[in-house]
Amino acid sequence: MLAKYFGSGRSGAFDWYFQRVSGVGLLVTLFLHFFVLHYATEGPLTYAKVMARLSSPAWKAIDITFLVFAIYHAMNGFKLIIDDYVHGTGLRAILIGALWVLAIAFLGLGLLTIVSL
Amino acid sequence: MAKSVTFSVFRYDPEQGRKPHYTDYQVDIERPGMMVLDGLNQIRWRQDGTLAYRRSCREGVCGSDGINVNGVNMLSCITHIEDLKDPIVVQPLPSMPVIKDLVVDLTDFYEKFYLVKPYLITKGPPPSDRERLQTPEQRKLLDGLYECILCACCTTSCPSYWADPEYLGPSALLNAWRFIVDSRDDGADERLEIINNRNGAWRCHTILNCVEACPKLLNPTEAIGQIKKTIVQRKF
Amino acid sequence: MANIDVTIHKHDVLIVGAGGAGLRAALEASRQVNTAVISQVYPTRSHTVSAQGGIAASLGNVEPDNWLWHMFDTVKGSDYLGDQDAIEFLCRTAPEVVIELEHMGLPFSRIEGGTIFQRRFGGHTKDYGKEAVCRACAAADRTGHTLLHTLFEQCIKNGVAFYNEFFALEILKNEDHVVGVLAWDIVHGGFHIFHSKATMFATGGYTRVYRTTSNAHINTGDGLSLTLRAGLCVEDLEFVQFHPTGIYGAGNLITEGVRGEGGYLLNKNGDRFMKTYAPTVWDLASRDVVSRAMAEEMRHGRGCGEKGDFMLLKLDHLGADLIHERLPGIWDLAHVFAHVDCTKEPIPVTPTAHYSMGGIPTNRFAEVVIGSMDQPEQPVKGFYAAGESACASVHGANRLGCNSLLDIVVFGREGGRKMAAFAASLGEYVPLPDQAGAMGTAEVKNLLATTGKERMDSIWEVLRDTMEKNCGVFRTEETLTAQKQIVEQLCRRFKTVAIDDKSMTYNLDLLETLELGHMLDFSRAIVDGALARQESRGGHYRDDYPKRDDVTWHKHSLAYQEPDGSIRLDYKPVRMKPLTVPTFPPKERVY
Numbered sequence: 001m002l003a004k005y006f007g008s009g010r011s012g013a014f015d016w017y018f019q020r021v022s023g024v025g026l027l028v029t030l031f032l033h034f035f036v037l038h039y040a041t042e043g044p045l046t047y048a049k050v051m052a053r054l055s056s057p058a059w060k061a062i063d064i065t066f067l068v069f070a071i072y073h074a075m076n077g078f079k080l081i082i083d084d085y086v087h088g089t090g091l092r093a094i095l096i097g098a099l100w101v102l103a104i105a106f107l108g109l110g111l112l113t114i115v116s117l
Numbered sequence: 118m119a120k121s122v123t124f125s126v127f128r129y130d131p132e133q134g135r136k137p138h139y140t141d142y143q144v145d146i147e148r149p150g151m152m153v154l155d156g157l158n159q160i161r162w163r164q165d166g167t168l169a170y171r172r173s174c175r176e177g178v179c180g181s182d183g184i185n186v187n188g189v190n191m192l193s194c195i196t197h198i199e200d201l202k203d204p205i206v207v208q209p210l211p212s213m214p215v216i217k218d219l220v221v222d223l224t225d226f227y228e229k230f231y232l233v234k235p236y237l238i239t240k241g242p243p244p245s246d247r248e249r250l251q252t253p254e255q256r257k258l259l260d261g262l263y264e265c266i267l268c269a270c271c272t273t274s275c276p277s278y279w280a281d282p283e284y285l286g287p288s289a290l291l292n293a294w295r296f297i298v299d300s301r302d303d304g305a306d307e308r309l310e311i312i313n314n315r316n317g318a319w320r321c322h323t324i325l326n327c328v329e330a331c332p333k334l335l336n337p338t339e340a341i342g343q344i345k346k347t348i349v350q351r352k353f
Numbered sequence: 354m355a356n357i358d359v360t361i362h363k364h365d366v367l368i369v370g371a372g373g374a375g376l377r378a379a380l381e382a383s384r385q386v387n388t389a390v391i392s393q394v395y396p397t398r399s400h401t402v403s404a405q406g407g408i409a410a411s412l413g414n415v416e417p418d419n420w421l422w423h424m425f426d427t428v429k430g431s432d433y434l435g436d437q438d439a440i441e442f443l444c445r446t447a448p449e450v451v452i453e454l455e456h457m458g459l460p461f462s463r464i465e466g467g468t469i470f471q472r473r474f475g476g477h478t479k480d481y482g483k484e485a486v487c488r489a490c491a492a493a494d495r496t497g498h499t500l501l502h503t504l505f506e507q508c509i510k511n512g513v514a515f516y517n518e519f520f521a522l523e524i525l526k527n528e529d530h531v532v533g534v535l536a537w538d539i540v541h542g543g544f545h546i547f548h549s550k551a552t553m554f555a556t557g558g559y560t561r562v563y564r565t566t567s568n569a570h571i572n573t574g575d576g577l578s579l580t581l582r583a584g585l586c587v588e589d590l591e592f593v594q595f596h597p598t599g600i601y602g603a604g605n606l607i608t609e610g611v612r613g614e615g616g617y618l619l620n621k622n623g624d625r626f627m628k629t630y631a632p633t634v635w636d637l638a639s640r641d642v643v644s645r646a647m648a649e650e651m652r653h654g655r656g657c658g659e660k661g662d663f664m665l666l667k668l669d670h671l672g673a674d675l676i677h678e679r680l681p682g683i684w685d686l687a688h689v690f691a692h693v694d695c696t697k698e699p700i701p702v703t704p705t706a707h708y709s710m711g712g713i714p715t716n717r718f719a720e721v722v723i724g725s726m727d728q729p730e731q732p733v734k735g736f737y738a739a740g741e742s743a744c745a746s747v748h749g750a751n752r753l754g755c756n757s758l759l760d761i762v763v764f765g766r767e768g769g770r771k772m773a774a775f776a777a778s779l780g781e782y783v784p785l786p787d788q789a790g791a792m793g794t795a796e797v798k799n800l801l802a803t804t805g806k807e808r809m810d811s812i813w814e815v816l817r818d819t820m821e822k823n824c825g826v827f828r829t830e831e832t833l834t835a836q837k838q839i840v841e842q843l844c845r846r847f848k849t850v851a852i853d854d855k856s857m858t859y860n861l862d863l864l865e866t867l868e869l870g871h872m873l874d875f876s877r878a879i880v881d882g883a884l885a886r887q888e889s890r891g892g893h894y895r896d897d898y899p900k901r902d903d904v905t906w907h908k909h910s911l912a913y914q915e916p917d918g919s920i921r922l923d924y925k926p927v928r929m930k931p932l933t934v935p936t937f938p939p940k941e942r943v944y
Contacts, residue, residue: 132856162808162810166809167856169858169861171394173400175605176690177685177686178682181394181395216858217859218859248455250466252465252467253464256461256462266397266498299460301458
C-alpha cells in the first residue's frame with residue numbers, strides 16, 4: 001500500500017503549490033532588490049539613505065516577505081531531496097528535525113534583525 | 118550499410134554464481150530494417166541458446182520487450198539497428214531486479230498499476246439496452262492515455278523511481294489519469310485520494326525522462342501535471 | 354537426472370490462456386467459483402492486443418443493420434462450412450456483448466450523438482450481400498488493445514487469480530474426464546499440476562508455422578498439440594487464413610479497416626484490380642478472395658517491385674487528418690516497418706498467414722466435443738475451448754474480419770458460465786490419474802539432459818519456409834505430398850534436437866523447443882487435411898481442384914494423432930440447422 005508516509009497527514013499538495021508561489025515571489029523580490037539597490041537611489045549612496053530605506057515600513061514588509069519565501073523555498077527544497085534519497089524513518093526524523101530547527105532559527109533571527117532596524 | 122555489428126549483451130545467470138558480465142556477439146545484417154530483437158534472436162538461434170529475454174508480438178504493441186539499449190529504454194522489436202551506434206550495449210531495464218540476462222522482475226511495476234484502481238468505477242447502473250453515451254470530444258480526452266502498453270520503459274527511466282521505488286511512477290499515474298478524465302468514470306475522488314500523496318503525483322520533479330523513453334510517444338509528465346493541477350484546484 | 358519439484362494446485366475452474374477468450378471466461382467463472390488462469394505471458398501481452406480493425410455487432414449506430422444479415426455474411430464468409438447454430442448464437446449475442454464491453458469501460462471511438470463508432474469491413478454487408486455496411490465497432494485501430502486491457506482491468510477489479518509465465522505441457526485425464534493440466538514455471542523452473550473440475554483451453558492460433566505471418570512468437574498452437582497428444586481430435590486445420598495486407602518483408606498486419614475507410618489495392622499498372630474479382634464490393638470482399646486475387650495478379654506478372662511479389666495499398670487520398678485520427682496505429686507500423694509515410698505514399702503489402710480457422714472442436718456452448726459422420730457429437734467431460742484455439746465452428750473455411758474479437762468474447766463468456774455451472778454441480782473433484790503428468794515431465798527432463806546435434810531454429814527455418822511454399826495460398830497434390838515428406842523428415846530430425854540452455858531459470862531455449870515439437874505435431878494435420886480435401890473452399894485453395902465440392906466435401910475434417918505421431922483423418926457433418934431461423938443453404942460465393 002502507498003502507506004509509508006500516510007501518518008504525517010500531509011500529502012505534499014500545499015508544498016508543491018507554495019514552492020512555485022515562493023519561487024515566483026523570490027523572482028519578484030530579487031528583481032525589486034536589484035532594481036532598487038542599483039537604480040532607485042538618487043545621487044551617491046550614503047549610510048543615511050540606505051538606513052532610511054531599510055527602516056521604512058514598506059521595505060521591512062518586502063524584506064519579511066523575501067525572508068519567508070527564501071526560507072520556505074530553500075528548506076522545502078532540501079526536504080524534497082531528503083524525501084527522494086533518505087528512506088529510513090529514524091534518519092528522516094533527525095534530518096527533517098534539523099531542517100525545522102534551522103528554519104525556525106533563521107526565521108527568528110531574520111525577523112528580529114529586520115524589525116529592529 | 119555495415120555487414121555486421123557488435124552486440125554487447127548483459128548476461129547474468131543466478132544458477133551460475135558468476136557476477137553479471139557483458140558478452141560480445143557479432144550480429145550479421147541480413148536485410149535492411151533489422152530490429153534489435155532480430156539481432157537478439159539471431160544470437161540465440163545461431164550462437165548462444167542460453168540468452169534469455171522477453172518478446173511476443175514483435176511489432177511494438179504488446180510491451181513485452183522493454184530493454185535498455187545504449188543507455189536509453191526502448192522496445193527491442195521496433196528499434197532499428199541501423200539507427201544505433203556500434204557497439205550496441207544491451208542491458209535490462211534499469212533499477213528492476215534481474216531474473217536472468219535481460220529478463221527483469223516487474224512485480225513492483227504491476228503492483229503500482231493495480232494500486233491506482235485502473236478500471237472503470239461507476240456509481241449508478243449502466244443503461245440497460247445500449248452503450249453509455251460519450252461525445253467524440255469527451256472521447257478525445259483519452260487519446261494519449263489509453264494507448265499505454267505497460268512496457269515499463271517510462272517508470273524504469275525515471276530518476277525519482279530509481280531513488281525511491283515507493284514512488285508510483287509515470288505509468289501508474291498516467292493510467293490513473295486515463296480513468297479520471299473518462300467522462301463515464303465516477304471514481305476520480307477515490308483515485309485522486311490515492312495519488313495525492315508524497316509517493317504519488319508529488320514525487321514527480323518534471324525530469325521528463327519518461328517522455329523520452331515512451332515507445333508509444335505518450336506524455337506521462339503532462340498527465341502528471343494535469344493531476345497536480347486538478348488536486349490543487351480542488352483544494353484551493 | 355536432477356529431481357525437479359512438482360507442486361499441486363487445486364482450483365474449481367482452470368483456464369489456460371489469458372487472451373480475450375481466456376479473460377472473458379475468467380471474469381464470468383470467477384464470479385461464482387474458485388477460478389485460476391495460467392498464461393505463458395503476462396496477460397496484456399497476449400496476441401489479442403494486436404487486433405486492429407474492430408468487433409462486429411449489428412448495433413446499427415451509423416446505418417440500419419440486422420443480426421440476420423450478419424449471420425448470413427458469416428455463413429457465406431465461411432464458405433458454408435460454418436456451423437449455423439453457433440453462428441446464429443454469435444450474431445444474435447453480438448450487440449449484447451459489445452454493449453457489455455462498453456459498460457466495462459472499453460474506450461470505443463464515438464460518433465456525433467455519443468454512440469459507438471462503426472466502420473465498414475470486408476465481407477460485412479446489408480440486406481444479404483447488397484452492399485457493404487458499417488458493422489465493425491472500433492476504438493481507432495487499436496480495438497484489440499482496448500479489448501484486452503479492459504478485460505484485464507476488470508479481472509484486476511474482481512481479484513481473478515493469475516499464474517503468469519506458466520507453460521502448459523500436458524492435459525491430465527482420468528479415463529475420459531479431463532481433470533487438469535501439467536505446467537512448467539517459466540521464471541523459476543519446476544512442474545506444477547493444476548487439478549480442476551473444469552478446464553478451458555484458450556491458447557490462441559498457430560500460424561507461426563509459416564514464414565510470413567502476422568502472428569506473435571507465442572502463437573505456436575500449443576493447445577492443439579496437447580489436445581492431439583491427449584487422444585482427442587482437432588478440427589479443420591487445413592483452413593488457414595492469409596490476410597491480404599501484411600507489410601511486405603515483415604508480415605505485420607495492416608488492418609482491413611484501411612479498406613473499410615476507403616483505401617484500395619493497386620497492381621503494377623496502377624489498376625484497382627479487385628473490381629474484376631469482386632464486382633459488387635471490390636476491395637471489401639472476403640479476405641480469402643482478396644488474397645487469392647493478389648496472388649493471381651502476381652502470378653500473371655502484374656505484381657509490383659523487382660520481384661513482382663507485392664501489391665500497393667493506397668490510402669493517402671483519405672487525408673492525413675482521418676488517417677491520424679482513425680488509423681494512427683497503422684501509420685506507425687507502415688512508418689517503422691515499411692519506411693513509408695502512408696499519408697503520402699502507398700504501403701507495399703502481400704498476403705500474410707494470419708488466422709487459424711481450425712482448432713479444438715466445440716459445440717456452441719464452448720464444450721469440447723467428439724463426433725464423426727455417424728456418431729453424434731458428445732461433450733468431453735470437464736474440457737472446454739474458446740477463442741482462436743477453438744473451432745465452434747463459427748468461421749468455417751474462412752473468417753470475416755472483426756468476427757474473431759466477437760468470437761472470443763461470446764464463447765469466452767459462454768464457456769465461463771458453463772464451466773462455473775459444471776464445477777458447481779460436480780460434488781467432489783475427479784481424482785488425478787496415477788502417474789499424472791508423466792509424459793510432460795519426461796519430455797522436459799529429457800530436453801534438459803540430452804546432448805544432440807540438431808538445434809531448434811534449423812528445423813523451424815525449414816518448416817516455415819516449406820509450409821509457406823507448399824501449403825500456403827495455393828496448394829496442389831504435388832506440393833502437398835512433398836510437404837508431407839518434408840514434415841515427416843523434420844519430425845525425425847526433431848527426435849535428436851538438443852538445447853544449449855540447461856538452466857531452470859527463464860529457459861527460453863527449452864520453451865521454444867517444446868513449441869517446435871507442438872508445431873510439428875499439428876503441421877502434419879494441416880498438410881494431411883489439405884492433401885485429402887480435394888476441393889477449394891475458403892482459405893484452402895487447390896490449384897488442381899479449384900471448385901467447391903458440396904457433394905463430397907461439405908464436412909469438417911478431424912485429425913487424430915496415432916501413437917507413432919502420424920495423423921489419422923476423420924470427418925463430421927456440418928451443423929446446418931440454426932437455433933431459431935431457417936438454414937442458409939450453400940450457394941455460389943461471389944462478392
